[in-house]
Amino acid sequence: CSALDFIQSQRKVSAPDPHTYKRQEAIWELFTSECVYFLDQLMVLKEVFLATLMDLQTRNCLTDVDVWRLFANLKELCLVSFGFLNNLLRVIKDTLAISEEVCMSIFGQVFKESICHCLQTYCLNYTSALLYLDSLKPREDFGSYVKWCERNEQCRRLQLRDLLVAPLQRLTRYPLLLRNIAKRLQTEEEVAGLQSVADQVDTAICDLEGKVKWLDNYQKVKQLRDALVWLPVWERDKRAFIPENLKHLLKAVTLENLISHRSLLHEGRLVLTEVLRVFLDSYIFSHIVMPQNQELDQLLKEGCTFTVVDQPVSLDRLQLKNIDQLNASTSGLPHSFIIMHQNRYQQCIGAFILQAPSETAKRAWMSKIEDAVTAVLKQDCQQLRHKSTSLWLESSQI
Template sequence: MTSLEFLRDCDSSQLKSDSDPQDYKRHEAIWELFTSECVYFLDQLMVLKEVFLAMLTNLQMRDCLHDVDSWRLFANLNELCLVSFGFLTSLLRVIKESWAGGGPNLLKLLTKAFQESICHCLQKYCLNYSAALFYLDSLKNREDFGSYVKWCERNQECRRLQLRDLLVAPLQRLTRYPLLLKNVGKRSRTEEEESALQSVVEQVDTSICDLEGKVKWLDNYQKVKQLRDSLVWLPVWERDKQAFVPENLKHLLKSASLENLISHRSLLHKGKLVLTENGKLQNVYLFLFDEFLLITKIKRNKKSPHRPPQNQELDQLLKEGCTFTVLDQPVSLDRLQLKNIDQLNAAASGLPQSFIIMHQNRYQQCIAAFILQAPTEAVKVQ
């Protein structure tokens, strides 16, 4: 059953026949909350569950796509469906009672629903959302998984919506709740009722703000985790050709631990530049963390399709299996000096949009210098 079919069965005639303009607007706002929840539950959540999740479960019972983790894709979708259905049925019952003027029951329902289940359940789903998209991208090149997704998306229940469009629905729903609740609050009969509804709105807003902080941290954690696995730290005898270490002593030199280096850092900025080294130009990728700068050289996976480097972002490079070889030791931000090369000198040296990064030791001596060139002046300033 679609949301339209369900709503046809719901009797809203009392809403239309209401003679009091203030009550009519209040009932209309409540009815908007209810109808939008119907669309969310029937046309989005249930399509995800009954079309995509059910088909995946059915295929796995037949020993197909058995390695696909349904939780990583759909998280707590079943719980979302139960919570939304429970909220819908309770809201419909309260709405029918409220046509006669019963406001307290609605306030009690909204307070309990958002405090005990809706916000908590949606937070759990939203925290998994970015990981779900990354997991979906990692599966899309598989022929069997691609056929499964295409078959599901052709289902008439999807109404031309793709899997990505449906996966984002709970996030969109969470951000819409405050607007719908405020709309009901503006049309309250009493100040007490309006104040109570405002408390519910504040609770949802707090939940969204808390989620934004967690998602930002989680997004950084996942990005740094992916990057850690793609960083290559050469041993000292390979980074510095003058360093000689006998073969039987190399095991005594502890290898660099990228786990300790970047796992608990925040990645502030990243980007592709051109490094001038020994009179030659080579593409490098810079990673600016909260405490240091890493300059790396991109090494492409031979199996990955060749694309113009300037058009590729970090996520695409990681998907293609590229690695990033650290060219030098991390440049601590308190030991870093940045020197701009003006346009006149840059043009004279044949290095437009260029600048110099100098790495100094604690005695203010320059121990390394990198002449870097940006593709445009805007990128350089950034």
């Protein structure tokens, strides 16, 4: 029966007051939505997709497919959701006679000890799972497996990608459902208690967003690092003549030092006049004279590499000069700006004219670079620097 029919039937038996009826209705909404999430999403993922894949692997098919990378801790999610439903059902069965104290006991315990933790683990793997899924789809054997599973009537025409996102959507809905119940509790103490549970879920979501953002940034920077080719100094600068028998004395450049603790602030298309370059600094890791993001992702998947042909520009040695529309029209370089590279004597040792696809894109690039420069200068001011050290002579911020 529907939630409304069930509650109304119980209302006739116990004749609760309107306030209690609203509370029962809110709790029932949480219960029924959890049932839909468990039966129509989690269990379909587990029994249709995961079970089929594992069965195929026992028959020596798709043995190279990493189950964890696709489904993460799906089995644990199923157990946690099933346990939550059982505990809640014991309370609301027959009479829906649920007290605020029992509400707090169930909700406080299950969200603190299992639901948030399990969903965070799953969600942290979600982006990687989609990338892994996209990398497997071109394979005929894997494509056949996915299509066969998606034709199962339990999927209700949902695709694997639609089902994989369900735990993320469920996590974001929990605070709304909990606060809806809290509004209908009787005492201020119980209301505050359940609100704290909802706040705890919100905190878990915010913490997850930060971790996901960091993880996405790390993976993107790692992708770009693996695609960079750093030429030795004698190939970058033809004036640097090094005899063959002495080249082994020069240490090979390691990109690990260059990109560690870096964040991707902005990316897009920029054209650098005359020369193809990669601009890299401690706060901006951008691809210049490269295709749009989708094209870049495809090139990276295909193993394309990009050669660094000049030194990175240190943020505390960088100045921006805007090229206004009047000068841009006379020079034939619309939507452009100049990056000036200065040495520690404030002499310009390099100038790079960059052209964006639009004026809006140019302003966005300049804003991001200015913010990065400000952040580095502020960080340097907060750090104790000694004039006797090499850090005083030359910045390590690149």
